[in-house]
Amino acid sequence: MITVQDRLGRMVRQAQAQGRIPAVSAALHRADRPLWTCTVGGTGTDRSLDADTVFRIGSVTKTFTSVLVMQCRDDGLLDLDDPIGRHLDLPAHGELTVRRLLSHTAGLQREPHGDVWDTLRVPDVEELLTDLARVERVLPTGRRYHYSNLGMALLGELVARLRGGTWAEVLAERVLVPLGLTSTGATPGERAATGYLVDAYSDEARPEPPTDFGAVGPAAQLWSTAPDMARWAAFLADPAALDPAGTVLTPATVDEMRWPLTTTDETLWAAGWGLGLILVPQPGRVVHVGHDGAMPGFLAAVYGRRGGDGTAGAMGCAVLGSSGTGTEVLDLPHLLLAAAAEHDPAEIEPWRPGPPAPAQLRGMLGRWWGEGFEVVFSWHDGTLRARGAADPAGKPPAVFAPLPDRPDVFRTVSGREAGELLRLTRDERGAVVRLHWATYRFTRHQETFDGYDFRTGS
Structure with missing residues (x-):
């Protein structure tokens, strides 16, 4: 008899083989079952690959920065419709609102000034802000979705200024520690896997250079494990289950973040964007909420599942891979979540009589x-x-x-x-x-x- 764990494990092994990914780590979190993990491949280091291996999660970082911004809003430090220039002294683009930057509808260019992805030279905070006078508004504000790492970097600095610390310090204190995400941070540490570029026409895997993204860190800097990220995905889907006291965010605020504000494609509505979160509709009135990430040598996909028959409480999935070209990583969380809900559905709670209406x-x-x-x-x-x-x-x-x-x-x-x-x-x-x-x-x-x-x- 094939168990659901066997089925999920086979899906991970198939994705690793088809995608030619040196290392894949996957985890599935749900309130009614023990944590499920699966690893395939090797780290490229002296350490064996296991669920504690750390991978770069790239733009999944943006979901953390977005939560920090919403905390500031809930604490009365800002309004989402404030121009960012009300809180940061900027030489240009200060009129762009926090809400537009969170939803990638501000029209700001994608990257900081300069050829960041050519030189891998990333500005520090002072240079990032000064160079705003040299960057473009590539679209009118509010016209349409346009992804911007620069915009998220500005929001990270906004949080740091309002809280009186660095972005990484604020993140650790206000999110990582309260949620028990002990393997997540801005530096890789000794448990990190090596990231690779896998050659398209041979089996060669070339290591990618390590990079520190400096002032752009709030958009892409974090490293983590699949179990930590599955827990984070579960929080984004069902915050009351993981944070019942609302220490990080209230369920109402996370619900606000999940409301779609724009779509990423005007003709194919396959994904939407909320306040820093990607929303991927699934059949049966189900939505997957989270983010993908890509950095040199790494791909990551982290999503929680909401709605539909069989969906358990606090259901989140993360897949992390050590190849910048293994795009199978990006589809796999959606497939694993659907398979788990179908083949190991949540128990059906019996109906019980209740008190009458007033x-x-x-x-x-x-x-x-x-x-x-x-x-x-x-x-x-x-x-x-x-x-x-x-x-x-x-x-x-x-x-x-x-x-x-x-x-x-x-x-x-x-x-x-x-x-x-x-x-x-x-x-x-x-x-x-x-x-x-x-x-x-x-x-x-x-x-x-x-x-x-x-x-x-x-």
Whole structure:
């Protein structure tokens, strides 16, 4: 009998062989199972390859910097719509907002001034900021997605200035230590694998030179292990499970980061971008959230899974490889997450009876009509909810919270019409006879607008 661990391990070995990757390390984190790891290949050093081997994770670093920025926002140190020049003294481009830089919609050029990828000479912070006068706004702000390492480097310096330390110091104190990411840091250490360029026409693997990315570090500097990164991916997907006290970020803030602000391709909507996070839609109302990374000699892909049948809590996957050309690494986390959910799905929690709806709401539960469409209001898990009668089973309901100072008025806290008010209108006997949700009228039976008295509102 083939176990799910056998199946996942075979997928890793196949990717390593097909991609001709000297070393691959993969890990799968989920709340209901022990950590799963798999390594294939060798480190290129005297140390054997294992789950503790450290790889460069490249642009996965950006997810950490983005979390640090959101911490500053939550602590009142900045607003996402602040121009960055309000907090950093910049010779140019100070009007670009924090939100635009996080979502790669600021229009700023991709790299710092100079031929960084030709010389591998990276500026220090002072040079990076001074040279802003020499870099381009390659697109109008807000026009479209345009990836920028420079923009993320500026956000890293913003965090460092606001917190009064270096970017690496702030990251360790405020994210790595609280989440127990003990193998993640800005330097490789003695457990690092060697990164390679694998020759396209032979089996030669040439070592890539080590690089320190200086002031661009907040965009690409970090090193880590697959278990640490699987845990990080699980945090991005399900922060309440790994950080129940909200020490790093509240679930609401991580949810804000996951909301898509732009797409990476105008015709093929295969991936979107939130606040520093890549969002990859999957079949069955599932989304994978995380980031890819590429540096000389290394590729990394780190994603958490949200939604869909079989998805466990705190489900995250990381695949790290020691080849800059082994692109199989980039697809593998998505395949492993899907296979784990399909072949080892989370247990189905049994339904249990709960307390009744509050007396003042029982009479309003059931079917209502608005604009010719039927909506069902219900009470589940202690909250008032609404779903379209024709909604597919996996679509989340709208969830309402009462306003304590306004009886019969609720705020939509998630789902359809999030943020809008729901108002209940009662007759002289106290029965709910009409609803207004986002100002649209709902009645117990289908009605045309002809029957509505616009003078009296009834």
